Amino acid sequence: MSLHELMVDLIRQSSANVFSTMLGVELEPGAAVIENGTPEANDGVVSFIGLAGAWIGTGSVSCSPTLACRICSAMLMVESTGVDEDVLDAVAELTNMIVGSIKNDLETHLGPLGLSLPTVVFGRNFRTKSAGTTEWTVVRFPWEQETLVVKLCLSPAEKSHANCHMMGQTCALDV
């Protein structure tokens, strides 16, 4: 199984589990692609979390304002009609749980990884770019005529070091 295939599996499992457990929503399996090059423009809410360790990368969840409000309503059991602090916080925490679960599973393959705090952006016609990253594993989940997009990019921080972890070997600590 390639790293891309592994990440698709983990994104699907983790997203389905978080939606089912925290929102009471059964998410349909999303379509997966690899995205390269210039990212498309966004309208709505995007939440990011960084991953660091022998492998480094970013996980993100993006959706429309309508879907962000639905997430908040289902998670907090309150009526959300506009993107406010509660909505942004709910999307950030959803991202934390989805990417955090993926990170926990990836650690068995890639060694220990750290997780940053989430950052949420809300706006219109904006583009996002991670420095040095050109390839993203993207899964688009359909939910009530809207789409929730979960993305993950990951690359070795240092090739020889990352290979040690992938092969289950112990590695010397560079000082």
Place this chain on the structure above:
Amino acid sequence: MESDVLVVDDSAAIRKILQRVLRQTGMPIRAIHEAGDGQEALDLLKSHPVDLVLTDINMPKMDGIQLLAAVKAAPQWRHIPVMMVTTEGGETRVAEAVRLGASGYVRKPFTADQIKEKLAGILKPAALQ
């Protein structure tokens, strides 16, 4: 006897969810206090003694592991049960929390039943109906 509970998480959403779950447990609760990070939790503990702490690990300023260590190092607080509720599921983190004296560990995402089950094991039977 009614208990005071401290919920520590940088996510207001999770603090609200945990408040709701705690109210559903049947545990007699006098007040649920909230803090957004470990430092805020320590500041709050100085003025509001509590009977139970639920804390996240990944937080700004002071994380949940540092908070746990500080609580267990203080003679006036070390009896307080501290339950970790966190996305962090790595063996190292769990082992570190257990070594420092965490009373329970629940991974996010969680169900209300998982929280209730852990609390039932942590608190005295009389504290839960």
